[in-house]
Amino acid sequence: MTDWSTEKLHADYAQSLRVDRLLYDSETEHQRLRVFENPTFGRVLTLDDVVQTTEGDNAIYHEMLTHVPILAHGAARHVCIVGGGDGGMAREVLKHASVDHVTMVEIDGGVVEFSKQYLPALSAGAFDDPRLNLVIADGADFMRETQGGFDVIIVDSTDPIGPGEVLFTDTFYGHAKRALAPGGILVTQNGVPFLQPDELTNTMRAFTALFADATCYLATIPTYAGGPMAFGWGSDGDARHTTLDVLQGRFAAAGLDPFYYTPAVHKAAFALPGYVARLLG
Template sequence: MTDMTGWSVERLHADHAQALREDKVLYDSETGHQRLRVIENPTFGRVLTLDGVVQVTEGDEFIYHEMLTHVPILAHGNAKRILIIGGGDGGMAREALRHDNVEHVTMVEIDAGVVDFSKKYLPNISAGAFDDPRLNLVIEDGAKFMKDSDETFDVIIVDSTDPVGPGEVLFTDTFYGHAKTRLAGGGILVTQNGVPFLQGEELTNTMRAFQALFDDWGCYMATIPTYAGGPMAFGWGTDGPGRDEPLEVLSARFHKAGIETKYYTPEVHKAAFALPGYVKKLLP
């Protein structure tokens, strides 16, 4: 076997692995839920792994966070209340709070340890989001919050880990049903649904649930280099008209928002819903 000393090897998939060189290990500790590590890589900068699986890197995090926030927020057009399930590194909150019309963001993270060390070791990702007075950080199981809360939100973003361990419950029909009850009229639910080429069943199961729950359901895609296996899918569910907004409307909203993005554009927004054949076959 090749010596992999000095490399972080991810073995999320049974027959596929990827490795990132570790120039330095900045943090390595187990909380009550999972093993947290932060390493430095020459290409991707600081990298956060949970139980050996890459969650976020300084180098390419903007793609993931921009596409899971700006797509639903700009599609909605008047999103004032946002719910984020997960997202302990603060990147999702950072992007949502860049919209001045967003009045309140509730972020529900199961593991306080993720938030604490992200503030210390990955401060560039949250970029001050945890200090924004519009943010309400709740340390709680996301599924329990979704079931017990009586609040409603214009956009719900499920920034979950993969469906193993603590994140598994966030991929169930019951969870998605509770999420729908938390949506205000015309609200949009978006979810992290893995890499369809390697995790097709994950997407299919979510889409079956969305088909039963929403008038407009499906997924859109983006490629994040450190998530192995090709483009990642993001689930989309709403009873509103959001996906049908024309390009000129999205462009006007984007211009009015006055934010600069590295990946998101209104054109990318529209194109992201055009699915390759192998992904279409995974939809019910």
């Protein structure tokens, strides 16, 4: 019989992916890690049976959390990634030759090591880039203690359960704001608002108190089922209103060839459906 991996993140909704071949199954100090192959999505990473990323659709998530703030900013040199142990976020950030330095803070070194072995396509050599400084530490502790100066901070967290819970707190967001350089941008993963409205509402409450410009933008990622995923956006600058013409120029200069991102998608992602806009208050 064919095995299935069933994600039960939500109380009244579940999704399953067929497991053609199980490649890795092990528990670390923090979580259970599994990698398996699926005919549609390729290799799939789950943490405690919740899908984190897949070879098939990871580019949507990673591109939208990197290219949107970096191209909107226009002069990002120093970027911080909190989480992102699979290396996909670093892969996309480092495609920008204009970025001089990336600090990646991952709580679980085990995630990095097995991703290099079992999901090498996600990092695509990013861990070998001399611009990347990998720090194995708790992201909340790092943000509290860092001197900052980051142009863009990307919070690539798991759901607010277990080790990832602290990355959704007002205190963490306050420390992250302090770590931004003037005009800097903080972006966050905020779940699927149709099924996880509190994730977005709570983050937006904190962002509204902290930032002059607080909102979210959306992207549809097949394995994050239940509708489009929301990404929080916080900044004291005006980067969100960068015009399409300017974005197109920066995009062309960067020489990117994304799977999902385009400057037009970038602008459209901030157009929110009514139910999402109401969650922002």
